[in-house]
Amino acid sequence: MCVAVPGKVIEINGPKAKVDVMNNTCDVDIRLVQPKLGDYVLIHAGCAIDVLSKDAAEEILWMFNELEEEMNGHPGADR
């Protein structure tokens, strides 16, 4: 339920951050959490919902890679 993907915060601009998600840079709303530069965040529908440890981020990333192939080439298009 509620697919979410982790990424690393590489830049913070007020309520938004640039986050590295599997080597792609995304703009993410960070109003629901307070990440610092270098933190890992859990991103759901364009919004960070949690700050994660690196280990937790890697664990979910592994799952996400596995799921990606099931998403018919449209990762992130579903909630």
Place this chain on the structure above:
Amino acid sequence: MVTLEQIVKELKEYDGEEIKIMEVCGTHTSSIFKNGIRSLISPKIKLISGPGCPVCVTPSVYVDKLVELSLKPSHCVLTFGDMMKVKGNQGSLTEAVAKGGRVRVLYSPLDSLTAAQEDPDTQYVFAAVGFETTTPIYGLLLDEILKKNLSNLKLLTSLKTITPALEYICENEKGIDAFIAPGHVSVIIGSQSYEALAEKYGKPFVVAGFGGEHILAAIYEILLQLRDGRHQVKNMYVSAVSQEGNPQALSVINQYFETKEDFWRGIGVIPQSSLGLKSAYQQFDAGSSFIEYREELPKGCRCTDVILGRITPVECPLFGGSCTPLNAVGPCMVSTEGVCGIWYKNRG
């Protein structure tokens, strides 16, 4: 400390009474397949899937309303991709586009702000479907709509809450012994949300991560609790889930939304199982209160039995025949989070 090898050995050799464990999260269902968890545990431990796919439980009349709005002059429906193929009584949003309807797929509700600002002559309607993970993001969207004073962006809400659905299952489906609680919903609502259910119904609720070893550890924890006659909430995903959840997200939810009863496709009415816009924000509602409290699933479709854990997807006569991800008859086959879709893609 018990090792993973010992856990696997105990789970594989379990020969007690049959245990039914329900996972309510599509990502857990996928992980169970990807890690071959069923082959690592005793056949006496049954893993079944619950109603954790928001698309699957969204009524067809909701899809009808979206289709109607997309075909209205100067209107445009905004949605996540997974709603496009879900059939209503008047077809799907994909079919609406073929008839001239305006529909755009977005990655985030917050992207709809740009669309609304760039095209003030169009009335945009976001298909606000989801569980507690997604609801705070609609709250942030409302923050921005108010700040920017936008009048051409509204929500059509079908926002479900998971604990009333779990209570419905505990109350009505007697064969389920324990639950693996959803991971990302728990990030928002916190592990304490399951405590009342664990106490009232005497069933273990274990919050688990998504790795194979985490799911095995969760099953083992459930086994130990059942063996000892315990029924506790155990948070085994402490790296992401706290006891209290995300306070900012909960605050945003409480600012804009209030609980109401709702209709779940395939299940029926569940009291206090949904979040609708508070009366102070009704001007941003695109007509969500239309929901009819009746629903007929397509002929032969057993999605109800699937999401309530009565049967596995392969026991549905339509599975893999007339119902496939490319031509989904029932809602559970449509989404990447739908249990039938996950079983179909992993059936080997």
